[in-house]
Amino acid sequence: MKYSQKYYPGTREELVSKIKTAMSPRRFQHVLGVEQAAIQLAKDNQADVEKASIAALVHDYAKERSDSDFQAVIQTKHLDPDLLRWDNFIWHGVVGAEMIATELGITDPEILDAVRKHTVGAKDMTLLDRIIYVADYIEPGRDFPGVQEARLIAQKDLNEAVSYETQHTLEHLLQMKKVIYPAAMETYNYWVAGKLD
């Protein structure tokens, strides 16, 4: 795909090459899968395909950074100190967006917000937010019970796919006795339980 350079100061190939050096080969393959799924969802839902490509390519950019890297950015950028209570799972999106801005020169707020929200979603999600959230779940490399159903739902109805993903991710966390983040609960209450305020 040819980038307009409105959102990233370089070509797609240059961005891909920077992403590749920031992560393991396995995660890099995942990122390319998310890009493929996000582009398809963007086309299906009349969204900006270039923004979908960029947001997908950078969504896990910070995933392999150290805890101390994230803690430093939370302090220097004066992010919500409550973030310090959490961990990589939350940081690589919310704090990662700051690293993407600083280190890759991507400042489009819609792209950065999609990165911030890709892990646990949010009550308010733009079309691009929903595309990245769902693409991350259904990309071709994913293999877990229910992923094929999620793909079929995503082809038909993006919002239904957000709901399906949110419900099944929380069910999985519960079965594994893993922490549920407050933002994940808010996403669930809005997109699954339909609580509107």
Added chain:
Amino acid sequence: MKYSQKYYPGTREELVSKIKTAMSPRRFQHVLGVEQAAIQLAKDNQADVEKASIAALVHDYAKERSDSDFQAVIQTKHLDPDLLRWDNFIWHGVVGAEMIATELGITDPEILDAVRKHTVGAKDMTLLDRIIYVADYIEPGRDFPGVQEARLIAQKDLNEAVSYETQHTLEHLLQMKKVIYPAAMETYNYWVAGKLD
């Protein structure tokens, strides 16, 4: 059981009779079952049996009150206005405790806190809080998949029973696509996922 009148200004029979007029026969039977389970758990765990009896008898005292009754108490007692966003499920405990104090003359803070926390628990739960939370789940009238396992766990380890109940209640809410309350998530993160702050 003979009450000392330290916590309720009357006999157990007088309290039972007031409770009976406040609810349907079906709920009244549930309340007597919770009292029976709570007394057993109090004996097993060296807790105050009289407080367990009283807290159990009053825990659902306000369950059949109207939404406008609860809304009025939230305002006159200056409770957290955020409570107005929720509903009977949360109100009958948190706001119900105020009604129990005013209308039944029960002011012991430990008893009232156990009522406040009986529905969704909390990170911090006293022995009495845990007894009422678990008794409500395992009382003899309950009949749902897993209740027998919950009873066996409760006989052996009250904290394990809190964890079991919390995990399975949240799983049930998720499967039914029902709202998850922030306090329920905090209970889960502490008692099931073991997140300690």
